[in-house]
Amino acid sequence: MEFLNDMALFVEVVKAKGFRGASDATGVPNSTLSRRISALEKAIGLRLLHRTTRKVELTEAGQLYFERCKRIVDEARMAHEQLGEMLAQPSGVLRVSLPVDFAVTYMAPLIAEFAERYPGITFDLDLTPRQVDLVSEPFDVAIRMGEPANSQLIARPLASLIPQLYASPRYLERSGELKEPAELERHECLNIIRANTWTLYKGKESASVSTSSRFAINSVGLIRRLATFGMGIMLVPEAIVADDLAAGRLVRVLPRWQGKPMPVYALTETRLLPAKTQRFIEFFKERLAQV
Known part of the structure; x- marks a missing residue:
């Protein structure tokens, strides 16, 4: 799929009306830009640019190709921007399994703070002492105290409580x-x-x-x-x-004595997490670190 990157570089060369301007805009050296556009022309089988010492001009095929490529590049840029917005303001239903007592006595105000910060998220919270199955049950994340029993899950340490x-x-x-x-x-x-x-x-x-x-x-x-x-x-x-x-x-x-540190983990079935789950884990890691 390298030709998609070459299409984006081609658009930048046309917009800058030359390789030097495109090099300044993209940070890609002139020689690399020239080589990549030549490879693109060879792959297509048509010349896209007339090159002179001062500027480049589109051929008839280049004009048609530019119009199509620009739409594709703009759509791709918009997709990235929309994903960025989704990361900043995630939405959807967040399904979380929580330990009963820890959730009620400590996590409740933090959940309220998180909900205020991300109004697009709705919550399905399951308070249960059992070890839920993150593979077959529809949970995004489980918060657990103590060492994880299932080594197949992804365990992200949130804190160590004393x-x-x-x-x-x-x-x-x-x-x-x-x-x-x-x-x-x-x-x-x-x-x-x-x-x-x-x-x-x-x-x-x-x-x-x-x-x-x-x-x-x-x-x-x-x-x-x-x-x-x-x-x-x-x-x-x-x-x-x-x-x-x-x-x-x-x-x-006995204030000088304490028990063995108790780890708190966020357990997930996969490392590839939607934004809502990422933000939830990041938020609680930050807050629990302050305990």
Whole structure:
């Protein structure tokens, strides 16, 4: 399809009325322009230009060819411009699978901000803990916390969130302040399902603690609510509890210690993404990097 590029160069030579002007406009050397136009004439089997030392003039065939080529080049330029506009203001339905608690407690205001920025996009948001099938189900992207289970998907890292320990002032008044991670073993530690070990880090130092709880829970949102009611200590990223911290419903526990970083990924089935999906991923990567 190289002849399409040669057609565009031919149009530039005619518009500039010479190879030198076309060279200035395109950045292509005179010698290269002359060689490419000669190759185009040879491929067509007709002379398109009369060349003199001062200027070039169209032959009869060249005039006809120029009129056709100019329309094609203009259409191609318009197509590029329209795609540029689509990238700047994408539209269409964006189908996203989101983790329930993270979406409700942290992503909701960001989704609202994104929707205001791109009014042409409508949203189909599915909040589910299950691993959706991006190949057979009509999702554009899935946001997931933790390492991806499916290595066949394209995983784009958005952020790495640091879990920290939180409890309500009421709980700490009743059960006592903590000074060392080992003391967690005598506390009510709210955790997902029945995970019974927390590994905490302070610089290069680490500590693994056996935890216990009266509750077996599969919802971070419910864990957060129970923590605000004084039911125990939780280990989650600050993004999950930002509002409760600001309102004083929760406070940091063992502030020098933290959990293992928790990656957040945008998962897609392909690298070739429509503009709406590209902008969504870029937006959340930018915002999550600020956490």
